[in-house]
Amino acid sequence: MGSITLEGVAKRFGEVEVIPPLDLSIEDGEFVVFVGPSGCGKSTLLRLIAGLEDVSGGAILIDGQDATGVAPARRGLAMVFQSYALYPHMSVRRNIAFPLRMAGLDAAEQARRVEGAAKVLNLTDYLDRRPGQLSGGQRQRVAIGRAIVREPKAFLFDEPLSNLDAALRVGMRLEISELHTRLRTTMVYVTHDQVEAMTMADKIVVLRAGVIEQVGSPLDLYHAPRNLFVAGFIGSPKMNLVSGAEAARHGAATIGVRPEHIALATDGAGMWTGRVGVSEHLGSDTFLHVHVDGWPEPVTVRADGEVGLHHGDRIGLVPDMDKLHRFDAEGLRIA
Amino acid sequence: MSTHHSRAAGRLMISPAVILLLGWMLIPLGLTLYFSFLRYNLLMPGANPFVGFENYAFFFTDPAFGAAIANTLMLVGGVLAITIVGGTLLALLLDQPIWGQGIVRILVIAPFFVMPTVSALVWKNMFMNPVNGLFSHLARVLGLQPYDFLSQAPLASIVLIVSWQWLPFATLILLTALQSLDSEQLEASEMDGAGPVSRFAFIVLPHLARSITVVILIQTIFLLSIFAEILVTTNGGPGNASTNLTYLVYAQSLLQFDVGLGSAGGVFAIVLANIVAIFLMRMIGKNLDA
Amino acid sequence: MARAVSGRRKAAVTVAAWAVGLVIFFPILWIVILSFKAEGDAILSPLAVLAADWTLESYATVQARSDYFGHFLNSVTISVGSTLIGLAIAVPAAWSMAFVPGRQTRNVLMWMLSTKMLPPVGVLVPIYLIFRDTGLLDTRTGLVIVLTLINLPIIVWMLYTYFREIPGEILEAARMDGAGLRAEIVYVLTPMAVPGIASTLLLNIILAWNEAFWTLNLTAANAAPLTAFIASYSSPEGLFYAKLSAASTMAIAPILIMGWFSQKQLVRGLTFGAVK
Numbered sequence: 001m002g003s004i005t006l007e008g009v010a011k012r013f014g015e016v017e018v019i020p021p022l023d024l025s026i027e028d029g030e031f032v033v034f035v036g037p038s039g040c041g042k043s044t045l046l047r048l049i050a051g052l053e054d055v056s057g058g059a060i061l062i063d064g065q066d067a068t069g070v071a072p073a074r075r076g077l078a079m080v081f082q083s084y085a086l087y088p089h090m091s092v093r094r095n096i097a098f099p100l101r102m103a104g105l106d107a108a109e110q111a112r113r114v115e116g117a118a119k120v121l122n123l124t125d126y127l128d129r130r131p132g133q134l135s136g137g138q139r140q141r142v143a144i145g146r147a148i149v150r151e152p153k154a155f156l157f158d159e160p161l162s163n164l165d166a167a168l169r170v171g172m173r174l175e176i177s178e179l180h181t182r183l184r185t186t187m188v189y190v191t192h193d194q195v196e197a198m199t200m201a202d203k204i205v206v207l208r209a210g211v212i213e214q215v216g217s218p219l220d221l222y223h224a225p226r227n228l229f230v231a232g233f234i235g236s237p238k239m240n241l242v243s244g245a246e247a248a249r250h251g252a253a254t255i256g257v258r259p260e261h262i263a264l265a266t267d268g269a270g271m272w273t274g275r276v277g278v279s280e281h282l283g284s285d286t287f288l289h290v291h292v293d294g295w296p297e298p299v300t301v302r303a304d305g306e307v308g309l310h311h312g313d314r315i316g317l318v319p320d321m322d323k324l325h326r327f328d329a330e331g332l333r334i335a
Numbered sequence: 336m337s338t339h340h341s342r343a344a345g346r347l348m349i350s351p352a353v354i355l356l357l358g359w360m361l362i363p364l365g366l367t368l369y370f371s372f373l374r375y376n377l378l379m380p381g382a383n384p385f386v387g388f389e390n391y392a393f394f395f396t397d398p399a400f401g402a403a404i405a406n407t408l409m410l411v412g413g414v415l416a417i418t419i420v421g422g423t424l425l426a427l428l429l430d431q432p433i434w435g436q437g438i439v440r441i442l443v444i445a446p447f448f449v450m451p452t453v454s455a456l457v458w459k460n461m462f463m464n465p466v467n468g469l470f471s472h473l474a475r476v477l478g479l480q481p482y483d484f485l486s487q488a489p490l491a492s493i494v495l496i497v498s499w500q501w502l503p504f505a506t507l508i509l510l511t512a513l514q515s516l517d518s519e520q521l522e523a524s525e526m527d528g529a530g531p532v533s534r535f536a537f538i539v540l541p542h543l544a545r546s547i548t549v550v551i552l553i554q555t556i557f558l559l560s561i562f563a564e565i566l567v568t569t570n571g572g573p574g575n576a577s578t579n580l581t582y583l584v585y586a587q588s589l590l591q592f593d594v595g596l597g598s599a600g601g602v603f604a605i606v607l608a609n610i611v612a613i614f615l616m617r618m619i620g621k622n623l624d625a
Numbered sequence: 626m627a628r629a630v631s632g633r634r635k636a637a638v639t640v641a642a643w644a645v646g647l648v649i650f651f652p653i654l655w656i657v658i659l660s661f662k663a664e665g666d667a668i669l670s671p672l673a674v675l676a677a678d679w680t681l682e683s684y685a686t687v688q689a690r691s692d693y694f695g696h697f698l699n700s701v702t703i704s705v706g707s708t709l710i711g712l713a714i715a716v717p718a719a720w721s722m723a724f725v726p727g728r729q730t731r732n733v734l735m736w737m738l739s740t741k742m743l744p745p746v747g748v749l750v751p752i753y754l755i756f757r758d759t760g761l762l763d764t765r766t767g768l769v770i771v772l773t774l775i776n777l778p779i780i781v782w783m784l785y786t787y788f789r790e791i792p793g794e795i796l797e798a799a800r801m802d803g804a805g806l807r808a809e810i811v812y813v814l815t816p817m818a819v820p821g822i823a824s825t826l827l828l829n830i831i832l833a834w835n836e837a838f839w840t841l842n843l844t845a846a847n848a849a850p851l852t853a854f855i856a857s858y859s860s861p862e863g864l865f866y867a868k869l870s871a872a873s874t875m876a877i878a879p880i881l882i883m884g885w886f887s888q889k890q891l892v893r894g895l896t897f898g899a900v901k
Contacts, residue, residue, distance in 0.1 A: 073800060352737070435643070448877065449835075449881070452837055459859075507891060508892055560745060581744065597749070
């Protein structure tokens with residue numbers, strides 16, 4: 001019902017090829033997240049799917065039908081914009097009803113769907129207010145409501161939570177995930193925040209400079225990143241990456257191990273020894289930045305919240321060898 | 336949005352404006368240029384022979400021309416000086432926290448909306464008139480001789496009148512610019528130890544520099560064309576003491592009916608205005624790209 | 626400057642600001658006062674003037690003797706007329722430049738602005754002669770034509786800036802919602818642009834009302850608007866201060882009111898975006 005396939009899709013702006021030919025398939029009902037640093041082309045890709053930009057090459061198929069030249073309104077997709085893009089001169093009710101009006105639904109049907117969406121999103125009390133009178137979170141819900149009433153084949157989200165403050169973001173993340181569980185509609189979600197990606201996605205697409213670095217489930221990407229970029233991008237705090245002599249010892253150009261996979265040596269003698277630098281106490285965890293002897297960069301280690309180490313203390317580190325990642329000279333994973 | 340269809344619609348929608356302005360530019364301008372090369376006087380009907388640059392020669396060697404140029408420069412310069420300095424000071428004042436700020440703003444802005452003939456005549460009669468004007472009453476109270484402003488200092492008087500009208504414009508622009516100054520910059524400099532004068536010189540003034548330039552350029556273009564104020568107060572006199580370039584061309588064209596001569600003058604006025612306009616367009620262009 | 630300031634400092638600055646404001650505003654205040662005095666009293670020394678009786682006779686005389694109302698109507702006709710025609714031409718042009726910009730759009734816009742910088746005296750002669758020969762001299766129609774042309778650049782410019790401020794994403798949302806071009810313009814663009822159009826209208830009426838070159842040179846008895854009517858007081862007969870004040874007060878009052886609402890538009894419209 002809501003499958004989207006990209007075949008050789010490319011995008012050029014003038015002379016610059018922002019997205020080289022790219023293939024991707026999104027199954028019906030999946031929650032797919034496009035994630036990557038600023039300028040990686042994730043929003044562009046979303047807009048290509050929406051039809052707000054024309055492709056420079058390749059084809060976009062929606063439910064098997066070629067939608068490449070089709071106008072945005074007729075693709076059966078709904079988009080939630082980063083700035084919500086609500087109509088400021090219309091009430092919430094009329095904002096949500098607008099797409100139905102454009103589709104020519106009669107007044108009764110419009111009212112029914114609007115009320116339905118309002119109930120799902122807890123907007124019933126706000127139906128007669130204007131966007132200007134709403135908070136950020138409420139506006140976000142109105143934008144989602146406007147998308148829901150269209151009963152689209154897929155929802156497209158363009159960094160919808162970027163404009164919300166941190167606390168609100170967490171709550172809205174849950175709401176969107178719940179929405180997906182309830183509606184079972186395909187959702188394509190763009191974000192630069194890897195936490196959002198990890199927590200919400202069925203499938204993550206990691207992009208860099210218009211190129212898909214890896215596609216997989218959150219845990220796939222966590223446990224088996226295909227290259228250095230993905231390894232360093234997924235997971236917070238970042239995976240520790242070490243090159244040089246130490247990496248060579250393990251038969252790789254670069255090795256990586258996540259902070260949570262390094263234990264502190266109980267007897268003081270670990271594989272790596274060094275001095276504790278800055279410690280970040282979160283209460284639940286402590287992140288120690290350890291300057292291992294002879295290494296240029298500090299290693300981040302996650303320890304228990306109770307650990308009582310101080311700046312300058314000598315410590316031994318024991319990495320979990322099962323969770324050590326190895327990468328070759330090209331940055332690709334060595335199996 | 337830019338599809339083939341909408342581009343065609345776009346061209347259609349913009350054409351009336353372009354055609355009209357093009358016509359407005361080319362036809363009258365072309366005619367002025369044409370007339371400037373003819374001997375053409377409305378009082379002397381008959382042939383209007385082509386006389387090359389004769390009109391231009393007459394125009395530039397007319398003693399009134401030198402006076403008009405000097406007066407124009409003094410008029411523009413005088414008003415600019417008063418409005419820029421006054422406008423900056425007023426803007427600084429109005430930027431402070433004041434009770435009733437809205438009303439003070441209205442009081443200061445008002446003169447700009449008064450039509451030029453009203454303001455000129457009010458100043459001429461109610462204030463500057465040596466018998467019944469307020470200034471003369473004031474002078475008498477102070478035991479001084481009333482001063483006949485418009486006879487004895489016609490140009491300066493007109494500078495005063497026009498400055499009163501344009502001060503609000505400068506103030507408003509500079510106040511807008513001032514309010515766009517990030518207060519955090521000022522606070523940072525205060526933490527760095529800068530006193531009020533230093534803060535003004537090193538932070539406020541550079542920020543205002545761009546707006547001051549814009550005010551100068553825009554006002555200059557309009558001030559070159561001062562007309563109504565001169566017409567209703569001094570008619571350019573006594574003699575040529577308050578004749579500016581615009582008034583000179585007007586006098587030659589519509590009072591002496593010498594169309595040829597007036598057209599030559601008109602061409603000159605256009606060239607002069609264009610020089611200023613080039614600088615202004617460059618500033619606007621920079622902002623359009625921003 | 627959002628810091629709390631000492632009460633004393635605020636009071637001192639307030640006094641200074643009000644003093645300056647009142648001095649600047651004083652001429653306007655003075656003519657309003659004089660307009661309510663008799664002619665004989667209007668020329669007295671200021672304190673005597675203030676002490677004299679208030680009266681409406683000057684207003685009555687102005688209307689009775691010189692058909693003030695007719696001139697007022699002329700001003701209204703040419704200001705509103707030139708503004709509406711200007712809007713009709715400018716709205717499509719501004720749409721086109723804001724939403725379907727081409728490579729030449731910027732240059733066209735700048736060129737339009739440059740036509741505003743033409744000194745009117747440079748085309749006085751041909752316009753005068755053309756109007757004379759086509760019977761447009763001393764007609765409201767002629768004035769409307771000229772005023773439309775000289776203010777068109779400003780109307781186009783202001784509308785362009787307002788249209789550009791409409792966030793593109795809202796229009797894209799409308800497109801995603803199924804709106805075609807017509808629906809997009811009618812249901813989304815226009816309602817959002819109405820405040821901008823209203824502001825432009827207001828500013829232009831003010832500029833046209835106060836225009837004092839063409840209105841003085843192209844009119845005589847018939848089409849003379851208020852600018853020209855007031856100018857006739859430059860060669861008065863007998864005592865006239867009170868009448869001039871009454872005429873002036875009526876002439877400037879509507880514009881002063883409109884002007885108070887138009888401050889921001891003034892900055893936008895007359896600095897051509899070079900100041901934000």
